[in-house]
Amino acid sequence: MGDIMKSSTEYLTFDTEQKIQFVMITDDVTKVVEDSRVKDGLVLVTPMHITAAVIVNDNEDGLHNDYLRVLEKLVPYNDKYEHNVAEDNAAAHIWRQFMGHQVVLPITNGKLDLGPWEQIFYCEFDGKRQKKVLVKVIGD
């Protein structure tokens, strides 16, 4: 440990078919990490949009439905919002904050250092248009 610093940046593009959708991106992030040749460091995975989130959780459809049911119960999409004058996506802005905007993940021995059930998801809450997720690796 004690080496020259390296960094690497990629932009993943999404154009979801549904307005609200979870997309698993663990393999995409893994590829960016491996291509970076960083042995030890951090990778930031962050949406460049404000109605989407990047989270780490379980690859289980039932759970994803539970997330959406709870969010809809607590912050209904079609409730009245001051933001919804020209737009209808205020709830999407709020959901992304409650779910957690972004993640920073560890790289150890050249690999994403995740626990057995950790999977990375892009959570789209106002889709059907092109969005980007930035993946930036720094380390040695």
Add this chain to the structure above:
Amino acid sequence: MGDIMKSSTEYLTFDTEQKIQFVMITDDVTKVVEDSRVKDGLVLVTPMHITAAVIVNDNEDGLHNDYLRVLEKLVPYNDKYEHNVAEDNAAAHIWRQFMGHQVVLPITNGKLDLGPWEQIFYCEFDGKRQKKVLVKVIGD
């Protein structure tokens, strides 16, 4: 790609006029990033207090009101809390977790690498006293 590491730290100070207030700090963070001369790296923007949050979202007052209305509905400020013996700010501690404590943002080509609508906000939930936000840049 492959360089000596640099780092830089600044402390932003806030003394909000209102107890609950959103303060846009994109320009402050941009200045710290530019002054650091880091070309590629990460910047952590984190409050040094536990009743405030730093988030990235829209610069739109209606949406900020929507955030506060939803937080007040779900976690009312003047509800009964065990924490509120000598203090009255339990809800502020909870709001800050729900909104997301802090952000880590990418620096690419010497600039904050944000999407078109991403703005950085200091969210004060128990203000009218001096608070600090730490901004730390690392990269090459």
Add this chain to the structure above:
Amino acid sequence: MGDIMKSSTEYLTFDTEQKIQFVMITDDVTKVVEDSRVKDGLVLVTPMHITAAVIVNDNEDGLHNDYLRVLEKLVPYNDKYEHNVAEDNAAAHIWRQFMGHQVVLPITNGKLDLGPWEQIFYCEFDGKRQKKVLVKVIGD
């Protein structure tokens, strides 16, 4: 500022006596930071499991009870969830997202650079089994 990059990784292990429990880990993270000899940088503190969170907030039992009471009110542990077929922990997956999955903390002058009330907690929402938290330091 402008030095060779260093990194250091430790795994903290938890086997909580209770299913739902807050464990203060500020001292553990402090030790990893000091042992790393990094003078200026970042430390990522992240659970390797998806029903736990790492947060920064107050070391006050009343407030921790308030967090749990609010989470239980908004997302009841024993409500019906699609995820709860073979398991009963869907709410734990949701609580972890609402509370904030992980933290990244600053290191300045060789020390964790925290405000006066910031303490780091491992929040277990489905315990009584072995879990790990990864602590990774990078800096110079």
